[in-house]
Amino acid sequence: MSFRVLICDPLSEEGLTPLKNAEDIEVINTPGMQQEELLEKVNKVDALIVRSQTRISREIVEAAPNLKVIGRAGVGVDNIDLDAATEHGVIVVNAPDGNTISAAEHTMAMLMSLARNIPQAYNLLRKDKWERKAMIGVELKDKTLGIIGLGRIGAEVARRAKGQRMNVIAYDPFLTKEKAEKMGVDYGSVEDVLKTADFITLHTPLMEETRHMINREAFQLMKPSARIINCSRGGIIDEDALYDALVEKQIAGAALDVFEEEPAIGHKLLELDEVIATPHLGASTIEAQENVAVDVSKDIVHILRDGNARNPVNIASVSEEVMDQLAPYFTLSEKLGQFISRLTRGVLEKINIYYAGELVDHQTNPLTRNTVKGILRLHLGSRINEVNAFMAADERGIIINEQKTTHSRGFTNLITVEIQTNEETRSVSGTLLNGLGPRIVKLDQYSVDVLPAGNLVVIRHHDKPGAIGKVGNLLAEDDINIATMQVGRTDLGGHAVMVLTVDKPLEEACTNKISQMEEVRQVHSLQL
Numbered sequence: 151m152s153f154r155v156l157i158c159d160p161l162s163e164e165g166l167t168p169l170k171n172a173e174d175i176e177v178i179n180t181p182g183m184q185q186e187e188l189l190e191k192v193n194k195v196d197a198l199i200v201r202s203q204t205r206i207s208r209e210i211v212e213a214a215p216n217l218k219v220i221g222r223a224g225v226g227v228d229n230i231d232l233d234a235a236t237e238h239g240v241i242v243v244n245a246p247d248g249n250t251i252s253a254a255e256h257t258m259a260m261l262m263s264l265a266r267n268i269p270q271a272y273n274l275l276r277k278d279k280w281e282r283k284a285m286i287g288v289e290l291k292d293k294t295l296g297i298i299g300l301g302r303i304g305a306e307v308a309r310r311a312k313g314q315r316m317n318v319i320a321y322d323p324f325l326t327k328e329k330a331e332k333m334g335v336d337y338g339s340v341e342d343v344l345k346t347a348d349f350i351t352l353h354t355p356l357m358e359e360t361r362h363m364i365n366r367e368a369f370q371l372m373k374p375s376a377r378i379i380n381c382s383r384g385g386i387i388d389e390d391a392l393y394d395a396l397v398e399k400q401i402a403g404a405a406l407d408v409f410e411e412e413p414a415i416g417h418k419l420l421e422l423d424e425v426i427a428t429p430h431l432g433a434s435t436i437e438a439q440e441n442v443a444v445d446v447s448k449d450i451v452h453i454l455r456d457g458n459a460r461n462p463v464n465i466a467s468v469s470e471e472v473m474d475q476l477a478p479y480f481t482l483s484e485k486l487g488q489f490i491s492r493l494t495r496g497v498l499e500k501i502n503i504y505y506a507g508e509l510v511d512h513q514t515n516p517l518t519r520n521t522v523k524g525i526l527r528l529h530l531g532s533r534i535n536e537v538n539a540f541m542a543a544d545e546r547g548i549i550i551n552e553q554k555t556t557h558s559r560g561f562t563n564l565i566t567v568e569i570q571t572n573e574e575t576r577s578v579s580g581t582l583l584n585g586l587g588p589r590i591v592k593l594d595q596y597s598v599d600v601l602p603a604g605n606l607v608v609i610r611h612h613d614k615p616g617a618i619g620k621v622g623n624l625l626a627e628d629d630i631n632i633a634t635m636q637v638g639r640t641d642l643g644g645h646a647v648m649v650l651t652v653d654k655p656l657e658e659a660c661t662n663k664i665s666q667m668e669e670v671r672q673v674h675s676l677q678l
């Protein structure tokens with residue numbers, strides 16, 4: 151099988167080496183496409199890579215039936231319709247670490263340029279104006295830098311600012327007093343930061359909660375000498391409010407790398423002497439571009455070859471170590487979901503998944519996702535995958551409940567999947583046997599020992615002499631060979647179950663003949 155990867159924005163050629171070296175991947179490198187051209191091209195691609203320029207809208211996602219992964223060679227994913235990607239089972243990955251240093255260094259360059267009027271002075275000099283008095287700046291030492299968003303870039307900026315002997319105050323919803331103390335920064339609310347800082351720098355993602363978080367009210371809280379730096383995303387600052395705050399001398403200056411609309415050609419903020427700006431250059435270094443392209447290329451190769459995403463944005467990220475621990479259980483968890491969903495009648499309402507034995511110590515959420523995928527695929531088909539399984543269940547009002555229990559029934563590890571519908575509740579338990587692989591060990595109340603693979607026939611029947619023989623004869627009439635057979639019962643003459651592995655799938659007529667036997671209550675023929 152070969153895959154096609156479409157590169158939509160300019161990327162470092164060296165950084166694409168992992169993709170170019172992959173024999174099963176064709177790289178189509180056409181940066182700078184208009185949306186119409188992109189719409190045409192996505193039809194046949196398995197993966198897309200973008201930076202911040204290309205917008206991946208719902209329309210693009212829906213025009214790409216083979217699309218499996220969108221790689222963002224950078225951090226911010228605000229140019230990608232994540233809901234559309236998730237709904238269509240498309241994994242979105244980014245490169246969260248590759249440009250941190252470059253973006254932090256660019257922020258420091260903006261901070262120093264702003265403090266010392268370097269761009270303005272240079273512009274005057276080019277116009278033969280030796281202006282010294284008008285270009286007087288301020289020192290950074292002993293000034294307060296307010297950081298909003300103390301994530302990767304914010305933390306690197308804090309470190310550098312402390313090197314300049316600045317005081318740092320920060321707000322981040324995940325910042326605790328203890329963590330702030332450890333980092334040597336003061337901890338405050340957004341208001342505290344806005345009121346006390348001489349320089350304010352923004353390092354949050356652009357989301358609904360952060361859109362226009364720096365608005366007219368925010369500027370009113372700032373000191374008249376305050377200067378603001380935005381190297382995160384346009385849209386976090388209300389640009390009209392910033393313009394008015396600068397014109398009305400509510401604040402003293404602004405350094406902008408990012409704008410609400412890019413490219414920001416002819417923008418009114420660029421007419422103000424108090425504003426210095428760069429055209430979204432935060433990540434534009436040789437090092438950062440190579441790092442992000444390598445990271446995202448590696449992740450895409452891995453995902454297309456059925457590996458797990460290292461830096462997923464639209465599913466919970468799981469460390470490689472945890473993935474290694476869980477890897478042997480993936481087949482078992484999915485097969486249990488497939489198996490029990492095929493045996494259960496009615497409209498699915500609830501899925502309970504119980505983990506016991508050594509699984510109690512593992513992070514089992516990826517296994518739950520895999521089981522739900524196995525269950526939902528019965529009705530929703532292969533468009534359901536790890537990315538959209540939970541969302542698809544939620545949309546249908548299906549409750550998913552994951553629990554760790556001590557009831558391992560003597561097995562080293564045990565996964566039990568219980569399905570509740572509007573008609574019945576059924577359950578299956580499976581284990582991973584050392585050296586032997588997955589086994590189904592319990593079906594409802596019956597103990598069994600079944601390999602969850604191949605053609606299976608599950609028959610619920612009354613425990614009567616001759617029932618097993620009759621089933622054998624009916625199968626033989628259709629030339630169906632029984633490879634293995636497991637029988638379980640609750641009590642003598644009561645309800646019982648037969649699980650057969652057969653060499654080929656049953657024709658409908660054969661299933662009907664078995665279901666017409668007086669001893670038989672239900673027959674299911676399935677393939678795992």
Ligand SMILES: NC(=O)C1=CN([C@@H]2O[C@H](COP(=O)(O)OP(=O)(O)OC[C@H]3O[C@@H](n4cnc5c(N)ncnc54)[C@H](O)[C@@H]3O)[C@@H](O)[C@H]2O)C=CC1
Pocket residue numbers: 224225226227246249250253298299300301302303304321322323324353354355356359360381382383407408430431432433434
């Ligand atoms: N100018 C450029 O070229 C670049 C811009 N960026 C932008 O910088 C942003 C931050 O990047 P990283 O530090 O790598 O991300 P990160 O995810 O490591 O940090 C973001 C931080 O913002 C915090 N946050 C979220 N909501 C907040 C709120 N309402 N108030 C305060 N803090 C909040 C988060 O808790 C997190 O700690 C990215 O989302 C991207 O948009 C990133 C790289 C380059």
Ligand SMILES: O=C(O)CCC(=O)C(=O)O
Pocket residue numbers: 201202203223224225226227249430432433434
């Ligand atoms: O791709 C770029 O150059 C911009 C980087 C950026 O904004 C990001 O990583 O969020």
